[in-house]
Amino acid sequence: MNIIKAINLVHEFIKRDEENNVVGITKALDNVDIEIKEGDFVAVLGHNGSGKSTFAKHINALLSPTSGTLIVDGKDVLQASNRLDIRKKAGMVFQNPDNQIIASIVEEDVGFGPENLGIPTDEIWERVDRSLKTVGMTEYRKHSPNKLSGGQKQRVAIAGVVAMEPKCIILDEPTAMLDPNGRKEVIEAITELNKKKNITVILITHYMEEVVNADYVYVMEKGKVIMKGVPREIFSQVETLKKHRLDVPQITLLAHELKQSGLNIPDGILTREELIDALLKASQG
Amino acid sequence: MSIILDKVSYLYGKDTSYEIMALNDINLKIDDNEFIGIIGHTGSGKSTLTQHLNGLLKATSGHIYVDGEDIYDDDYDMKKLRGKVGLVFQYPEHQLFETTVFEDVCFGPKNQGLDKKTVELRAFEALYNVGLPDDLYYSSPFELSGGQKRRVAIAGVLAMKPKVLILDEPTAGLDPAGRDEIFDLLKKMQEELEMTIVLVSHSMEDVANYVKRIIVMDKGHIMLNGNPREVFKYYKELERIGLAAPQVTYLMHELKARNLDVDVDVTTVEEAKKSILKALGR
Numbered sequence: 001m002n003i004i005k006a007i008n009l010v011h012e013f014i015k016r017d018e019e020n021n022v023v024g025i026t027k028a029l030d031n032v033d034i035e036i037k038e039g040d041f042v043a044v045l046g047h048n049g050s051g052k053s054t055f056a057k058h059i060n061a062l063l064s065p066t067s068g069t070l071i072v073d074g075k076d077v078l079q080a081s082n083r084l085d086i087r088k089k090a091g092m093v094f095q096n097p098d099n100q101i102i103a104s105i106v107e108e109d110v111g112f113g114p115e116n117l118g119i120p121t122d123e124i125w126e127r128v129d130r131s132l133k134t135v136g137m138t139e140y141r142k143h144s145p146n147k148l149s150g151g152q153k154q155r156v157a158i159a160g161v162v163a164m165e166p167k168c169i170i171l172d173e174p175t176a177m178l179d180p181n182g183r184k185e186v187i188e189a190i191t192e193l194n195k196k197k198n199i200t201v202i203l204i205t206h207y208m209e210e211v212v213n214a215d216y217v218y219v220m221e222k223g224k225v226i227m228k229g230v231p232r233e234i235f236s237q238v239e240t241l242k243k244h245r246l247d248v249p250q251i252t253l254l255a256h257e258l259k260q261s262g263l264n265i266p267d268g269i270l271t272r273e274e275l276i277d278a279l280l281k282a283s284q285g
Numbered sequence: 286m287s288i289i290l291d292k293v294s295y296l297y298g299k300d301t302s303y304e305i306m307a308l309n310d311i312n313l314k315i316d317d318n319e320f321i322g323i324i325g326h327t328g329s330g331k332s333t334l335t336q337h338l339n340g341l342l343k344a345t346s347g348h349i350y351v352d353g354e355d356i357y358d359d360d361y362d363m364k365k366l367r368g369k370v371g372l373v374f375q376y377p378e379h380q381l382f383e384t385t386v387f388e389d390v391c392f393g394p395k396n397q398g399l400d401k402k403t404v405e406l407r408a409f410e411a412l413y414n415v416g417l418p419d420d421l422y423y424s425s426p427f428e429l430s431g432g433q434k435r436r437v438a439i440a441g442v443l444a445m446k447p448k449v450l451i452l453d454e455p456t457a458g459l460d461p462a463g464r465d466e467i468f469d470l471l472k473k474m475q476e477e478l479e480m481t482i483v484l485v486s487h488s489m490e491d492v493a494n495y496v497k498r499i500i501v502m503d504k505g506h507i508m509l510n511g512n513p514r515e516v517f518k519y520y521k522e523l524e525r526i527g528l529a530a531p532q533v534t535y536l537m538h539e540l541k542a543r544n545l546d547v548d549v550d551v552t553t554v555e556e557a558k559k560s561i562l563k564a565l566g567r
Binding site for chain 1: 326327430431432457458459460461462463465487489490527528529531532533535536539540543545554557558561562564565567
C-alpha cells in the first residue's frame with residue numbers, strides 16, 4: 001500500500017516587490033509524481049535547489065501544493081482539516097540539530113512532541129524510554145543536549161520524532177553537518193527504525209553511500225524527478241549521474257572506469273565485495 | 286612564507302576545574318605554496334590548531350614563527366599577521382551581512398585601511414578569482430545558492446590578499462557540485478596564485494584527491510604527518526581514532542589478500558584503476 005502518493009504536484013514560490021507586485025515565479029516542484037510504499041526506505045537525491053526539501057515539506061503539510069494532489073496515508077493534504085492528522089503521521093527531522101532541540105535535558109526534549117499531542121504523562125515517559133532506546137541514547141537521558149556531539153544531538157532529534165509514533169519519518173539532510181562517525185550513528189539509527197519498527201523512511205541526502213541500501217531512489221533536478229529506481233538501477237547510469245553533477249560512490253565509480261577500460265565488469269556495482277568478486281572473475285577469465 | 290610551530294600547547298579553561306589540553310606540544314612547519322589537509326575526530330584539536338595560525342588564540346606555551354618572526358613578541362604587529370594569514374570559518378556564509386555581494390567583499394580590505402580605489406580593485410579581483418558570475422556582484426548575498434554564498438565569503442578573505450588561506454571544513458553542508466567547485470577553486474588558488482592552502486576536512490576521499498600533505502590530529506597531538514599515500518597506509522590506526530581511509534584503499538587491501546598483485550597504498554580512483562589494470566595484465 002502507498003503511504004504517500006503525489007500526482008502532478010506543483011509548487012510555485014512567488015516573489016513580490018515592495019508594492020506586492022509579482023516579480024518572479026519559481027517552480028520549485030514541477031509536475032512531480034512520487035509513490036512511496038509503506039515500510040520502505042526511500043532516498044531522494046538532488047542538488048541544493050532541486051526541490052527535494054520543498055517536496056519534503058509538503059509531506060507533513062508545512063507547505064501546500066499550488067496544484068496537483070498529494071495523499072499522505074489516505075488523507076489529502078489540501079484539506080485543512082486533515083493537516084493535524086498528517087503531521088501526526090509524518091514526522092520531520094531537519095539538517096541542523098541545534099535548531100530543533102528546545103529543552104535543557106535530553107528526556108524532556110524527547111517528551112515535548114507527545115506532550116503536545118496530549119498524551120497522558122505515564123505514556124509519554126514510556127514513549128520517551130522506547131524512543132531513546134531505539135536511537136541508542138538511553139544513557140544520555142539526563143544529560144544536557146548542549147554537551148552532546150552532533151551525531152548524538154541528531155539522534156535525540158530523531159527520538160523526539162519517534163516518540164510521536166509517526167508512520168513515516170522524513171529526514172532532510174540529517175547528516176550534512178556531521179562528521180563521519182556522527183553520520184554513521186544517524187544512518188544506523190534510521191535503518192533500525194525502518195527495519196525493526198517498520199516506519200517508512202524518506203531520506204534526503206547528498207551522500208551516495210547512504211543511499212546504497214535504500215529500497216528505492218528518486219533523483220530530482222529543477223523541481224522534476226529525473227531518475228527513479230532501485231539503487232542498482234540508478235548507480236548503473238554513472239554517465240547520467242555525472243552529467244547532472246551528482247556523486248557516485250567511489251567503488252561504483254572505479255567499477256565503471258574499469259569497465260570503460262575494457263574489463264568485463266557488470267553495471268551498477270555498489271559494494272567492495274561485489275567489485276572484488278567481479279575482478280577475481282575477470283582475472284581468471 | 287613559512288609558519289613554524291615550536292612546542293605549542295594550548296589549554297582551554299586554564300587554572301579552572303574544566304582545564305582541557307587542546308593542543309599538546311605541537312611541532313609543525315608549513316612551507317610556501319603547500320596544500321595541506323588536517324583531519325581528525327571532533328574534539329581532536331583541528332580547529333584550535335588553525336586558530337593559532339593567525340593569532341586568534343594564543344598558545345599557553347611554545348612559540349609560533351611567521352616569516353622568521355615570533356608572533357608572540359611584544360612589538361609584533363598582529364594586524365599584519367591577519368593580513369598574511371586568512372581564516373575562513375565553518376559556514377562562513379553565516380557571516381555575510383552587507384546589502385550587496387560587492388560591499389561584503391570590500392569589508393575586509395576597507396578595514397585594513399586601504400583607500401577606496403584599492404579596496405574596490407581588490408574586491409573585483411577576489412570575486413573574479415572565486416569565479417562568481419559578474420551579474421551577481423550587486424545582488425544581495427542572501428539571494429545566492431549555498432555554494433555561491435560560500436565563494437563570496439572566501440572572496441571576502443581573499444580580498445585581504447593573504448599568502449596563507451586556512452579553511453575550516455570549507456565544503457560542509459554543500460552538495461556534490463558545490464563541493465567540487467570549492468575544491469577546484471582552492472586548487473587553482475594554490476597553483477595559480479601560489480598561495481598556501483590549509484584545510485580542515487572530514488572527507489577522506491576529498492583529502493586524498495586534492496591535498497599534498499595530510500596532518501592527522503588526535504587528542505591534541507599530531508599523530509601522522511605525510512602525503513596521502515603514507516598517511517592512509519596506517520588505516521587501522523586511523524580507524525582506532527574514528528577516521529578511515531578512502532574506500533579504494535580498503536578495496537586494494539582486500540584484493541591483495543585475495544592474491545591479486547595490486548598497490549595497497551593507493552588513495553584515489555585514478556590510481557586504483559591503473560594499479561588494477563596493471564595487476565590484471567592490461
